[in-house]
Amino acid sequence: MVSATHSISNSAFSLLLLCILGVNPVKGVSSATFKWPDPRMDLIDETLYGAKQLAALTENCAPRDKTTVAAQWIRLAYHDSSTADVREQTGGLDASIVYELEEDENVGVKGLDDFRHFTSPYVSMADVIAMGTVLSVASCGGPIIPFRGGRVDATKAGPDTVPEPYEDLEDHIESFKRQGFTKTEMIGLVACGHTLGGVRKVDFPDIIPETGPDFENFDRTEFKFDNAVYVDVTEFLDDTTANPLVRTFNETNRSDLRIFGSDKNVTMRSLASPDKFSKTCGSLLERMINTVPKGVKLTDTVDPFENKVSGVSLFPQNGTLVLQATLRRISANPKRSVKLFWQERQKQGSSACNSSGCSVNPTKTTTYSASFFGKLRGVKEFTNYEFRAQIPLGASVSKFWFTVDEGSGAKTVENGGGRYEIEQDTVVYDPARTTIASAGVDGKVLVVGVRTEQAAGAKVSVETYQGDTSNYIPIIQNVDLQLDTKNPPKDGYTFFTGSISSGASYLHVNAVVGGKKIRQFVDSKDLVL
Template sequence: MSTMRAQLSLLALNLLPTLIQAYHWPSPLIDQLEGLLYEGKQEGLPDRAVDFVAQLNGCQPVEDNGESIAADWIRFAYHDMATHNIDDGTGGLDASIQLELDRDENVGGDLDRAKFDFIDFPNKYISYSDIIAMGVVLATVECGGPVVPYRGGRVDAEVAGPFGVPTPDQSIEDFIETFRKQGFNQQEMIGLVACGHTVGGVHNPDFPTLVPPGNISFEDNIVMFDSTPEFDNVIVTQYLDGTTGDLLVTGVDGNDTLSSDLRVFSSDGNITMHALASPQNFSATCGSLFERMINTVPNNVTLTDLITPLPVKVAGVQLAPGYEGNLVLNLTMRLLDNKPNRQISLHWADRNSTTCSSGACSSTPTNSTVVTTPLLTALGHPRAVKYTFSAPISATTSISSFWFEIDGEVQNNGGTGYIIEQDEVLWSRDRSASILDPVTFESGFLIVAAVRSSSSSSTERVWINTYQRTTATGVHLTSTLNLTLDNASFPSTAGYDFYSAKLLLVADLTFDLFAEIGGKVYEEELRDTHWIDFA
C-alpha cells in the first residue's frame, strides 16, 4: 500500500468507535454480518462457500471487459438508494433496485451483473439490502479508500420504488432537486458524484454516443473516469488541471448534452472540487457521504449499532453424533491479533451442570488459519487467526456450555459461557450428503437429523423449514419437509436415532430443524447446506 493509501486508511480508523460492549453470543444477525464484513465469507461456513471479497478482483479491471466490479457495486447501491424521498421518509436502500432494472435511469449491464454478485449471501436474517450496503464498504476499502462504517438491519422492499436517478442529459437544477429529495445538498451532491466516479467509467453500449463500440478488445468498450483504478482523488485533480478523461466532463465532438459531471462539479464555481483536491479531505468526505448513502433507508426501518470487529469471534458451532459412540462439537474461534506461541484451549460443562464431572472436558485446536482482508488491515488487524476445534464430547454427560482459555485468561462470553441450548435434535451434517436422483437426474440434498433414542417413543414429528429466494427481493420460507426414521441407513449411535429426507431440485439453501417430543418443540436454527460435502 502506498504512503498516501496508508494515511487514508489510518484516517478512516477515526470513523469507527471501539467495540460495542453490549454484544453477546449468539446474535444471529450481528454474527453473520460481522463474519461476512470482516472475513469476506458468511459466518462459520467452509472454504468452498462464495468469497464476497474475492469477487472484487483486487480492485483491478476484469480482464474480459475492463469493468471495475468495485464501481459496479457502488453504482448499484446509489441507484438503489436513489428512490428515497426525504419529504415523506419513503424509499432508500431497500433492494428495490432489483425491480427497477428495466428503467432507462438504470441502464447498464453492470447493474444486472452486480445483482447476481450479491445473490448468494442473503438468508432469513440478512437482507439483500444489507448485502448491497456491505458491497459499498468492501469495494471502497478494497480500492484503497476510507473505511465506511457499517450497520445492519435493512428491510427489503417487495415493490419497486419511484424514479429517482438523474440522467446525464438533465439540467443542473434537476440534479440539485433530485439529490435534495435523496437527502443531499448541493455541496454533498458534488462530493457524492466525485466519490462515486473515482472508480469505473463510461460504457458502450450504455452510452454509445460517448463510447463507440470497441473493435479491438472488450476493454475498448469502456472509458475510465480517471487514469487510476484505485479509490483516490485523481478524479478531482485531473478535472481541476484540465487533463481529465472523464467523458461526462469533456463530452464528444463539442457535444456537452451528456456532460453531467461538468455541470455538477462546476455548479458552485468549483469551490467544492478545490476542497476535495486535498487527499485527506477527499477520503474523509467520501467515507462520510458513503456512510450516509448506505444508511438512507425508509423512516420505519431502524438500523443496528455499528458492527465493529469482535475481538473473540465464535462461529460454525455444531454439536452432532460422531461415529465412535461419542458426540463431536465443531466450531471456530477467531482472534484479531496474531501473537506467537499462543496457548489456547476449549473447555465445557456437562449437560445438566456448570462443571465437568469427569474432569476431562477440554480440547486444543485441530488447526489454525490466518485471516487477512483489506478491511481488517485498514483497521489495524492485518493478520487475524481463526482456530478450528473438533472436540469429542461424552454422549452420556453431553454438554451445556463451553468457553475458552487464551494464554491463561478465561474468555466466557461475558460470564455466561457459550450456551448449547439443547441436544434433543441435532443436524448430522457429516451424514447428510448432496445427491443426484439416478432416474430423473435431479440434484439436491439428503438431510439427516439425530434425535435422542430415549426420546424416540415420544417423538411426534421431525421436520425442516427451508429458506430460499422466491421473489426478486427477500428470502422467504419456501417449504416444510418431514423427516422419517432411517436407522436402516444410519444405525443408532451415541444414544441417537437418525431421521432423513431427500430434498431435490434445490441449490444451496438454509433450513431450520425441528423435533416435537412429548409436546415440546426443539430447534436447531439456520443450518446451511454449504457444509454438506459433494458426493
C-alpha cells in the same frame, strides 16, 4: 452521480450452527464483542475481514470490462439507494434494484451476479450491496467506511428516481434533496462517484458519438479513488477534463458540468484538497449506504472480533455425545495454548469428566490470511482452534467456554460476560449421519436426531434457503422429515430424515416435541458431504 454515466457502482471453518438446541440469535450486539450465537455478525465479519471471497473480487481495484469492479459496484449501490425519500422515510438501500434492472435508468448496471453468492437468511442482498461499496472504495485507495448491517430487502421495485444526464440542474437538486443531500453534498457525492468508472458507448450513444471510443473514463486515474480529475481545478474550469459528462458533444447531457459549477465552483475548489476529498467521500458514501426505510434498524459498526465462536454442533456418535466448536482468534502465536471447557447438564453419581476436568485441547489449528480490508483494519491473519469433545450421553452438556494462554497465564474467554449456553439437547442436527443423496436424487440427505424418550409424535421439518439464484431472489422451501429407516434408534436418539436441494446453502430445522417448538439454524458447510 447521475444515472447513465458511471460504471461505478469457508473459510476452513464452519459458520454458526445457530439456534442449535433452541438458542435464538441475539440482536444489537456491540461490535467490540462477539456474542454467540449471532449469524449476522459472524457472516459480515467473515465477508469483510476473513476468508469469504467477496473482498477478493475487488482487491487492488481489480479491472473489469474496461473499468473496475469497484466502479460497477458503487454505481449499483447508488442506483439502488436513489429510491430514498427521506421525507417519507421510504426507499434507500433495500435491494429493490433486483426488480429494476430492466428500467431504462439502469442500463448497464452490473454487479449483482457477484453478490448473490453471499446472501443468507441473516445477511440481505442490500447488506451485501453495502459491503460492496465499503470494499470497493477501500480497494481503490479511498477512505475506510464503517459498515453496519441489518438492511431489509425490498419485495418489489421502487420508483424511477435515478437522476438522468439530460435533466436540468433544478431537477438534479430536487432529486438529491429527496435522497437527503443538499446541493453542496450533491456536488460532493457526484464527484466521489465519478472518481471511478466512466461511460460505455453501447449504453449511451447520446453521450459518446458513433465515431468515439467504446468506453470513456471519468478521470485520468480510472483505477484509483482520488480527486485527480479535480486536483487541477483549472482543468475543469477550462473544460480540458477527461470527464465525458463535462465534454460530451451533446450539451444536454453535460450533467457534471452543470452540477459542479452550480455554486460557482466553491465546492469543487475545496475538493481539490486530497484530505478534504477523502473525508467528504467517506462521509457521503456512508450516509448513502445507511439510508434505509422507516423501521429498519442497523447494527452497530462491525469491527474485527478478537474472539469469535462458530461451527458449534452437538450430536450422538458411538455411545457418546460429540460437542464440536471452533474459536477464532485474531493473529497467530506459536506459544498460545487454548482449551475448551464444558459443564455437564446433569451428574451421574461421580463426575463423568476425567482427572483433568471437563476440557479438551484443539484437534486442529489453522491460520489463514485476513482479507485486504482486514489488513487495512490492522488484522494480518486469523487462527482457528477446532475442538471435538466426547461427552457421556447421560451427562450431556449445558454450557462451554475457553481459556487462552498467550504465554503469560491462562485467561477465560466467555460469551459477553457469561458462558456459551446450550439450552437443550432434545433435537440435534446430526452431521455424522447426513450424506450426499443417492444417485439420481438431487439433494442431500439430512438427518436430525430427537431424544428417543420424547420422539413419539414428534414432528420435524426443514426450511431451506438458496440465495444463489438466477433472478437474485432467494428460494425458500419446506421439507417434512420422516423416520429414518436406514439409521435406527441408537445412542439415545431416534432419527428423522429427508432430501433437500443440493443448492440449499442454509437451513433451519423446525421441530415440535411434546408440544414444545424448537428451531435450529444449520449452515450447509457443517454438512458432512
